[in-house]
Amino acid sequence: MASSNTGKAGVIRAPEGAGKMDQLAHAVLDDLLYNIVHDLLMQTHREEKIARASTAAIRVEKLAADTSDSSAPDARPDVKVETDAAIYDEGKVLLKGNPLATTKDIVCPRCHLPRLLYPTDGKGAKKPDPSIIYCKKHPYIDKPGYDIYGQTWVAQGPGRGKKKKDMEKKLEQNSDSQTPGPEGGTGGGGAASRPPNMLSFPSATCSKCKRCILVTRLNNHMGSCIGNSGRNASRAAAQKISNGNNANGNADGTPPSSQKGTPRPSSRAGSPHKKRDSDEIEDDDDTDNDSHKKKKLKPTPANAANKKLILKHKNASGNKKEKVKTSSSLSVEQKVDDDDAEGSTVEVAPKKRITKVPSPAKKLKLGASKPLLSSPMSKSNGKTSAPSGGGDDDRESESSGTLSSPPVV
Amino acid sequence: MAARPTTPASPKNVKINSPTPGMPLFGCEHVQLLLSNNPDVINNSIQYYKMLLRVIFDGNPLVPQTCKGLDGAITTSLTSNYLCLQCSAIVPEEERTKHGNKKSHRFYVDSRSGSLFCQVCEDFVWDPTLDDLRIRKMGTGSFSSRKRKHEEMFSDAVKDPLKDDPRYISSNTTIASCRADGLRGIYNAGATCYQNVVLQSFLHNPLLRNFYLSDGHQSSDCQVPHCLSCAMDDMFQDFYALENTNGYTAANILSGFWISEKKAFENLVTTKEQDAHEFFQFLAEELHERNGDGKKPETGSEHSCNCIIHQTFYGKLQSQTTCQHCGGVTNAIESFLDLSLGLENLSQKRGKKASKSAASLTLQECLDEEYIKSDKCEYRCRNCNSSQQARRDHSIKLLPNVLSIQLKRFEFKQGSRDRVASKISTKVQFPLQLNMLPYTTRGRTADARESQELRRSCTYDLLSVVEHVGEIDTGHYVTYSRVGDQWFSFNDHRVELAKKSDVLGSQAYLLFYIIRSLA
Structure with a gap:
């Protein structure tokens, strides 16, 4: 050799x-x-x-x-x-x-369906034959910016490390990008600008207080809810109080008890949504200029499951915000309020009433594009604003209902 | 011609694997002819194949690599030779056809991998019976089926129905969707990537996976509130049974963690990253308490328990203290969950020797430093009854099935005022395949080091790497895990394909190696 x-x-x-x-x-x-x-x-x-x-x-x-x-x-x-x-x-x-x-192809030894031999996207991709039902195990996708299933994710901004500041910014973005949900139907661009395979952050239930928390805040929440961090709690409370001034209509305290409960009949849910609608409009007006940002996150109307996730998510983020901003004394009041919703009055209620006025009109306008809005329930038009939310919606409406129920009833 | 042992192996009866649905009985028609002969021929062929495998895997590799060429010259080659299955000839690739035509021998065995080559097919043939023997020999060094196959560990999760009664298995288990392959991200719940990386490395650990998927800890039967093992069970179910491809929300793990928080971390701040290694220790101890004998593992003692965590991660370390005065020897044995390797001293030493830019270490150098070199210490000798200088040797008495190694990248430096945590970002090169024999107590003797068998039983394959990127306070953790032969990177909820070079080029913090053969 x-x-x-x-x-x-x-x-x-x-x-x-x-x-x-x-x-x-x-x-x-x-x-x-x-x-x-x-x-x-x-x-x-x-x-x-x-x-x-x-x-x-x-x-x-x-x-x-x-x-x-x-x-x-x-x-x-x-x-x-x-x-x-x-x-x-x-x-x-x-x-x-x-x-x-x-033998030219490969059949899955478990489900006996043919295996897809090429990834559907990214490196080495080939279009699969639409007439064949393939085994669900697909070749992994190798494409920058996408994961192995071809899913992409909400951009996290530059840098890999996430700090608290970044997270809050993102949260804000999330929450106000989702508030104008109904508008997505009229805009129509929402579906196009947001890929259907975008991963968004779900919510999870805290095992102690049973609240629904956006996953990115879960650790923080559990630290104060389960953990012994009394110091943290007091610091958070101080922050809440200082934030209390600039907390406007959004800062309606949500009594935890209402979330724990099972969804109640929608009879009471009518009014609160007006309030929420009004908030949405406010948001729309304020933040029209960054609507492109919102659109990115808007749920695709076609994908009901996706939408549900996001709606839930909205609730969670909204609630969380509220929670942070509520001082403890307020929440006590609201608890009472919840038990006896009809008679009670809350400090923030007047504000609601003012902002509420324009909402039905806008709501109706929006309604044209939304199939579910034309349902016979137009009486409680709040319900129609979130058609696919299911139980979560009821829960949400209920929670906000504690504040603004008096005007309608 | 190379000398090859021709003594036939013990004349045990060998069997062809019984037919399994979804798999042909033989590798090709020609193997079928060979193995459908009378029992003697079948027996001889299989025995001879086993013997060739022994020559290839147990003996000196020079033997199968050496052959006699056409001109009678004896050559040893680096590339594969072919060992005839029907006579004792070893031929190079070029002469395979010639030998086959002359002697009408059809089957050859690749001298490097033991694979069977069929001359008639002109292709390698993967016969279920013969390849099974090869894989077993390669993995464990023995043909016994009592031992686990190397491949089985990494094949699809719930795939193979056991041979004894496949119908019993299928009627009592649920078959997960083909989509559910355990590859999912875990959402970051706010500075929890230190947990996610450890969880991912657990999720892709075949031992833990098999334990949880075989109902090792059933969350439905467990009475302990907020049990972390139940949370793990649920997580394994979600990863390997559901079709979801989005991230997983490890809420139960997190709450379990917070509930038992005081034990694990002293000053935990929710918004701050914690140490992934500490979380690994915490999780291991917690799972041990839930699944094991209930005793808390004491540091510095020999703790034996047959819970899944001990079976998976725990090994035993021996420290031998030799008195320099009287030569008396004391042995102390303690259990370990992981090996912590210091980088600072070594990289400083290196920095002095070489120019500073070239300061990169290898994992083996770090291991040498701790487990081959001895250090001196003060020691109270019983024989001399006085305090003496002593030499201390550390070695590994019992290797774990999954070897976890921490590279101490974070250190507290004594600053002028208070202790400052800092990160050592020295590059440490680590291999895909690690031989731990030199660091074991048995490996101290020279003839043990020569033994192929022992060597093989100490071979580890890289399974997961936890990388820390960025600075100490603002950094981020990422896991690389291997599923089969494919590497994936897990960055919170993002799962992407990873190249081996990405894995090996990462700034590893925790390394998980899995033993190649389960003895």
Whole structure:
């Protein structure tokens, strides 16, 4: 081997007239490269050939089961059938020829559906045949900015580290980008600008207080709710009080008890939504200029599941904000209020009444584009504002209802 | 011609694997011919294949790599030779066809991997029976089926129905969707990436996965409120049974963590990152308490427990103290959850020797420093009855199934006023495959180091890497985990494909190696 100036792969060549040791070194390196490629190839070959062989086996077994047509599908039929790739003979499967040549595709050994062989997006992507139902295990997608399932995520801004400040900014963005939800229907651009596979942050329930918390705030919440952080709690309280001044209509305290409860009939839910609508309008007016930002996050009307998630999410973020801003004394009042909603008056209620006025009109205007708005429930038009929210919506309406119920009733 | 042992192995009866649905009985028609002969031929062929595998994997690799060429010259090559399955010839690739035509021998065994080559197919053949033997030999060094196959550990989660009665299994289990492959992100609940990375490394640990997916801890049967093991059980279910591809919200883990918070972290601030290693220790201890003998693991003692955490992570460390005065030896053994390797001293030493820019370490150097080199200490010798200088040697007495290594990147430096935490960002190179034999107590003897068998039983494969990027206060944790042969990066709720070079180039903080063969 040392006599030649290269190894088996023939890629690394010693220059002409190189010394013996030089030649040897080149030959060794060349052989090592050959071995690496050889091993990689063997591994892929093994995977592929075994997969094809088992595909051939599954196909012929299915054929055998179909031919025998026995009532017990599990039993091994005593028939002899064959396909191009394999023979089935009384429970035994024998290959015919090389499965790499006889079998062109791969069937999932578990669900017996064909495997999708190319990713649908990103590197090496090919369009799948729409007429075939593939196994759900797809090749992973390799595309910058997208994950292995082709999902993308809400941009987190530059830098990998997230600080509290960033998080709050994002939250704000989230919450005001979601408040103008109904407008999404009229705008129509929301669906286009936000990819359907965008991952958004869900909410989770705190195991102690059963509140619904946006996941990005969960640790913080649990720290103060479960953890012993009395110091934190007091600091947070101080922050709430100082924030109390600039807390306007949004800062309606949500009594925790109402969230714990099961959703109540919508009779009471009518009024609060007017209030919420009005808030939304306010938001719209204020933040029209960054509507592009909102649109990015807007739920696609077509994707109901997605929408639900986001709506829930909105509740959570909204509630959280409220919670932070509510001083403890207020919440006590509201608890009372909740128990006896009809008679009670709350300080913030007047504000509501003022802002509420324009809401029905706007609501109706919006309603044209929203199919669910035309439902006979127009009396309680608040309910229609969030058609797909389900139980969560009721809960939300209930919670805000504690504040603004008096005007309507 | 290379000398090859020709003594036949013990004439045990070997069996062809029984037919399993969805798999052909033989690798190709020609293997089928060979293995459908009379029992003697079958027996001999399989025994001879096993012997060849022993030559390849147990013996000196020079033997199968050496062959006699056409001109009678004996050559040893780096590339594969082919060992004839039907006679004792070893031929290079070029002469395979010639040998086959002359002797009408059809099957050859690759001298580097043990794979079977069929001359008639002109292709490698993966026969279920023979390849099974090969994989077993390669993984555990033995043909016994009592031991776990190397492959089985990394194959699809609930795939293979056990051989004894597949119908029993299928009627009592639920088959998860093909989509549910355990690859999901975990949402960051506000500075919790230090938890996410540890959870991801647990989720892709085959031992823990099998434990939880086989109802090792059933959350429905557990009475403990806010049990972390139940939360783990739920999480494994969500990852491996549901089709969801979005992130997972580890709310139960988080609340379990907060409820038992005082034990783990002293001054926990919700908005601040914590140490992933501390969380790893916390989680391991917590899960041990839920699943184990209930005793708290004491540091510095030999604690044996057969809970899943101990079976997975715990090994034993021996420190031998030798008195320099009388030569008396004392051994102390303690259990360890992980090996912590200091970087600072080593990188400083290195910095003095070489120019500062070239200061990069290898994992093996760090291990050498702790477990091969000895250090001196003051020691009260019982024999001499006085305080003496002593030499202390550390070695690993019992290797764990999953070896976790912490590279001490965070250190408190004694500043002028108070202690300042700082990060050492020295690059540490770590291998995909790690041999721990030199660091074991048994590996101290020279002939143990020569033993292929022992070497193989101490071989580890990289399973997960927890990387810390950025500065100490503003940093972020990312996990790389291997599923099968594919690496993935888990950055909170983002899961992406990762290249091996990404993994090996990362600034590792925690490393998880899994033993190649479960003995």
